[in-house]
Amino acid sequence: MFKKVITVFAVIMTMMTGIICTVSNAEEVNTGFTVTGIVKPEFVNSGSTASSQLSGFIVTVEGLQGTCQTDSTGHFELNNIQRGAGYTFKISKPGFLTRTISDKAISGDTALSTGGLPIDIWAGDFNGDLSINMADIIEFAKGFNLISSSEKYNLVLDMNQDGAINMSDIMIVIKHFSKTANDYLQNITATTIVKSTVPMPTPTKKPTPTVTPIPTKAPTPTVGMTGKVTYTLIKASSPTADQLAAYEAITAAMDKAVFYYNQYTSIVLNLRVQYEPSVATADANINGNIRFGKKEYMNHITAMHEIAHTAGVGTTNQYRSLIVNGVFTGTNATNQLRAITGNSQDVLKGDSQHFWPYGLNYTSEVKSNDDLINHCKIVNAMRKDLGF
Numbered sequence: 001m002f003k004k005v006i007t008v009f010a011v012i013m014t015m016m017t018g019i020i021c022t023v024s025n026a027e028e029v030n031t032g033f034t035v036t037g038i039v040k041p042e043f044v045n046s047g048s049t050a051s052s053q054l055s056g057f058i059v060t061v062e063g064l065q066g067t068c069q070t071d072s073t074g075h076f077e078l079n080n081i082q083r084g085a086g087y088t089f090k091i092s093k094p095g096f097l098t099r100t101i102s103d104k105a106i107s108g109d110t111a112l113s114t115g116g117l118p119i120d121i122w123a124g125d126f127n128g129d130l131s132i133n134m135a136d137i138i139e140f141a142k143g144f145n146l147i148s149s150s151e152k153y154n155l156v157l158d159m160n161q162d163g164a165i166n167m168s169d170i171m172i173v174i175k176h177f178s179k180t181a182n183d184y185l186q187n188i189t190a191t192t193i194v195k196s197t198v199p200m201p202t203p204t205k206k207p208t209p210t211v212t213p214i215p216t217k218a219p220t221p222t223v224g225m226t227g228k229v230t231y232t233l234i235k236a237s238s239p240t241a242d243q244l245a246a247y248e249a250i251t252a253a254m255d256k257a258v259f260y261y262n263q264y265t266s267i268v269l270n271l272r273v274q275y276e277p278s279v280a281t282a283d284a285n286i287n288g289n290i291r292f293g294k295k296e297y298m299n300h301i302t303a304m305h306e307i308a309h310t311a312g313v314g315t316t317n318q319y320r321s322l323i324v325n326g327v328f329t330g331t332n333a334t335n336q337l338r339a340i341t342g343n344s345q346d347v348l349k350g351d352s353q354h355f356w357p358y359g360l361n362y363t364s365e366v367k368s369n370d371d372l373i374n375h376c377k378i379v380n381a382m383r384k385d386l387g388f
């Protein structure tokens with residue numbers, strides 16, 4: 001029965017022309033405008049792979065909760081954007097150079113682009129450091145000549161999504177070699193959609209009550225949660241070139257990892273992060289310390305795995321007591337997994353330190369952003385099982 005409901009829901013979602021995402025700031029709800037756009041890398045053709053190339057770009061608005069993803073046509077729609085100037089929109093996807101569109105005034109429903117003139121975004125920033133350079137080519141080389149049936153095949157590197165990582169993909173990447181995020185055309189033409197020029201009522205602020213107010217239920221955001229994971233990277237006072245490079249890679253990894261945790265969990269953590277070359281891979285402690293050793297582990301997937309350890313996964317007695325015969329038996333996490341897979345028999349496998357699926361124990365586990373989001377959902381549910 002449950003599975004049937006899921007299927008019907010999936011069909012309805014497929015019929016919709018776009019993913020509708022509500023972005024909200026806490027005080028003013030459902031009074032704002034809609035901002036739409038089409039994201040399309042220039043190398044996307046009309047073939048069968050176009051839909052996976054166009055979907056999955058994450059659109060966020062600086063200062064607002066919630067994210068939106070492009071659908072299979074590259075279309076996104078953000079709702080509940082208040083009238084205002086100086087909005088900054090960010091568009092990102094693993095393997096692409098994040099594009100920032102800043103200083104946009106919103107005074108009505110707005111199209112940031114149209115199908116005729118979509119927002120271009122460049123491929124090739126595999127390490128997410130906002131530039132396309134040799135470091136990315138080195139990342140790319142790790143997957144070169146692999147095909148989709150091989151275990152180490154990384155979909156992010158397969159730019160034309162034809163199931164093989166080869167010269168045709170590198171040709172796409174080198175097109176914008178040596179570009180940084182600042183090289184994008186800064187002034188994008190936004191169109192205020194005429195049908196909505198009827199002025200929306202300006203929301204009035206409630207007067208501050210003089211007596212203690214009865215707490216009202218906070219609006220539930222459609223997307224986004226109340227996670228607040230912060231971190232401090234501990235740095236040497238006179239860093240070497242090696243340390244500087246590590247700090248840069250760790251910062252990119254942690255920023256992205258924290259972004260997912262804050263969007264898709266309600267976990268609050270203050271972390272201390274270190275570069276420690278003597279650490280073979282990366283490690284973490286329930287006291288909030290994370291250490292990165294080798295460069296290849298300075299990525300957001302490993303960072304998310306380590307954050308899970310600081311949240312109690314594999315680092316608490318409560319966690320270990322819930323592992324019974326190789327299965328994590330917590331009710332919340334089990335139900336969350338079944339909600340993801342649609343299979344009411346699924347269980348989370350685990351040992352004293354790790355769990356799977358969605359434990360992000362290997363970077364190769366991640367085939368799409370959904371795997372990162374599902375990791376967050378499971379860890380969030382596990383925290384409830386652990387009694388946090």
Ligand SMILES: [Ca+2]
Nearest residue numbers: 125127129131
């Ligand atoms: Ca890069």
Ligand SMILES: [Ca+2]
Nearest residue numbers: 160162164169
């Ligand atoms: Ca390819």
